[in-house]
Amino acid sequence: SQQGEEDPQALSIQEGENATMNCSYKTSINNLQWYRQNSGRGLVHLILIRSNEREKHSGRLRVTLDTSKKSSSLLITASRAADTASYFCARVYNQGGKLIFGQGTELSVKP
Amino acid sequence: GAVVSQHPSWVICKSGTSVKIECRSLDFQATTMFWYRQFPKQSLMLMATSNEGSKATYEQGVEKDKFLINHASLTLSTLTVTSAHPEDSSFYICSARVMRLAGPRGETQYFGPGTRLLVL
Numbered sequence: 001s002q003q004g005e006e007d008p009q010a011l012s013i014q015e016g017e018n019a020t021m022n023c024s025y026k027t028s029i030n031n032l033q034w035y036r037q038n039s040g041r042g043l044v045h046l047i048l049i050r051s052n053e054r055e056k057h058s059g060r061l062r063v064t065l066d067t068s069k070k071s072s073s074l075l076i077t078a079s080r081a082a083d084t085a086s087y088f089c090a091r092v093y094n095q096g097g098k099l100i101f102g103q104g105t106e107l108s109v110k111p
Numbered sequence: 112g113a114v115v116s117q118h119p120s121w122v123i124c125k126s127g128t129s130v131k132i133e134c135r136s137l138d139f140q141a142t143t144m145f146w147y148r149q150f151p152k153q154s155l156m157l158m159a160t161s162n163e164g165s166k167a168t169y170e171q172g173v174e175k176d177k178f179l180i181n182h183a184s185l186t187l188s189t190l191t192v193t194s195a196h197p198e199d200s201s202f203y204i205c206s207a208r209v210m211r212l213a214g215p216r217g218e219t220q221y222f223g224p225g226t227r228l229l230v231l
Binding site for chain 1: 117145152153155204208219222
């Protein structure tokens with residue numbers, strides 16, 4: 001399968017805690033993207049990190065990329081109940097821009 | 112900006128009927144639109160890539176004659192599920208890339224809210 005692996009598949013934490021989700025992929029990338037999906041809804045783009053970048057921040061989100069290990073992580077700090085959603089990493093498959101999604105992590109933040 | 116809409120948001124139909132789903136980029140022109148299918152608790156699986164003015168490119172295992180894609184303009188792509196059967200029940204999501212835009216925005220896909228199809 002071309003899909004990447006994500007772990008954990010499900011994560012349940014209390015509000016205020018940090019949540020870390022990991023993504024691994026098999027082939028080289030130009031960039032890796034993280035998306036969020038609320039239940040039964042479309043996807044929202046969170047962060048794009050390029051292959052020559054190691055870390056990127058956006059508000060409470062921090063993404064790291066280790067191209068030597070072909071892995072990325074998404075950290076959500078000081079989580080809120082509203083962060084409850086599924087989170088997917090995705091890489092561009094070819095010049096045509098096709099995205100290949102990981103299996104996703106289902107995050108539940110309990111108030 | 113970069114809003115993508117889908118219509119309808121949900122549809123219930125009888126087995127054997129055809130269902131058309133529209134995907135529109137509301138405030139930008141989309142070079143390319145993509146159609147995904149998502150089953151419950153699973154990831155998105157790319158079905159096809161839709162380019163304006165040309166034939167869609169289907170992923171391996173996706174039946175071209177069953178899932179008809181028409182990309183008539185730079186802001187509209189349609190997916191028609193022909194002769195739908197219960198196993199076609201799924202969540203269908205489209206996305207669009209911003210046309211001729213360099214940098215991260217040009218590489219980002221903007222997703223519609225999805226269409227839930229239930230075939231009885």
